[in-house]
Amino acid sequence: MEREPEAGATNPALIVLPPARMLLCEQVRHQFAIDVAIGVSLNDVMRPHFWTHHSTRLAPWDRIEVRAEDGSWFAELLVLATDRTWTRVHLLSRHSLTSADVSLTQASDDEVAAFRAALEVMHRGPRKWSVVRKEGREVLSEDKQAKSDAEAAADEIARAEAAHAHIEAID
Numbered sequence: 001m002e003r004e005p006e007a008g009a010t011n012p013a014l015i016v017l018p019p020a021r022m023l024l025c026e027q028v029r030h031q032f033a034i035d036v037a038i039g040v041s042l043n044d045v046m047r048p049h050f051w052t053h054h055s056t057r058l059a060p061w062d063r064i065e066v067r068a069e070d071g072s073w074f075a076e077l078l079v080l081a082t083d084r085t086w087t088r089v090h091l092l093s094r095h096s097l098t099s100a101d102v103s104l105t106q107a108s109d110d111e112v113a114a115f116r117a118a119l120e121v122m123h124r125g126p127r128k129w130s131v132v133r134k135e136g137r138e139v140l141s142e143d144k145q146a147k148s149d150a151e152a153a154a155d156e157i158a159r160a161e162a163a164h165a166h167i168e169a170i171d
Contacts, residue, residue: 030058033065038160039131039141039153042066042075042094051087058082064089070160072097111165116158121150131157 025031036045044050045066051058058064062079073096077089119140124130129150130142140157144150 029061029063031063031065032058033067035067035069038069038157040068041149041152041156042073042091043146043149043152045075045077046089046091048086048088051082051089052085055082055085055087058087063092068156070156070163072156072159108162111162112158115161115165116154119154119158121147121154123147 058079060079060081064077064079066075066077068074073094075094076092078092079087080090081088118134120132120134122130122132124132124139124142127139127142129144129147131140131144131150131154132138133140141150141153144153
């Protein structure tokens with residue numbers, strides 16, 4: 001290990017990166033991309049047990065690109081630790097994509113608000129917090145631990161439905 005130059009030294013030793021310490025990223029880590037379904041929030045993705053079915057494929061320093069199926073957000077994660085049934089990740093970046101960014105979200109705020117008004121967030125006992133369509137009582141998302149997670153899921157569902165309606169109107 002090289003020594004730190006002493007304070008006031010007139011000719012400090014140069015610190016040089018040894019050749020074996022520089023590798024191609026592909027040699028030392030993997031990069032994955034996932035598309036999460038409508039109603040799955042970034043909070044869900046950040047939970048260690050979200051990765052249960054994939055934890056054996058992941059290793060520390062791997063990167064994961066997370067894309068919302070409706071195109072409303074994008075995130076990049078860094079794998080910190082993993083075991084047989086869980087993976088702990090760190091959020092590197094999160095980007096909310098607007099109608100100007102992604103064609104799938106070109107519905108107006110009024111169209112999204114109309115679809116959101118047709119949804120209800122309710123606690124359903126063992127099913128925890130859920131998103132239910134007011135007309136017909138169809139359950140669109142369930143098992144959310146916090147009401148805020150269900151509200152976020154309802155917002156994502158409304159954006160996706162408004163975008164879908166917007167695209168059908170164009171066609």
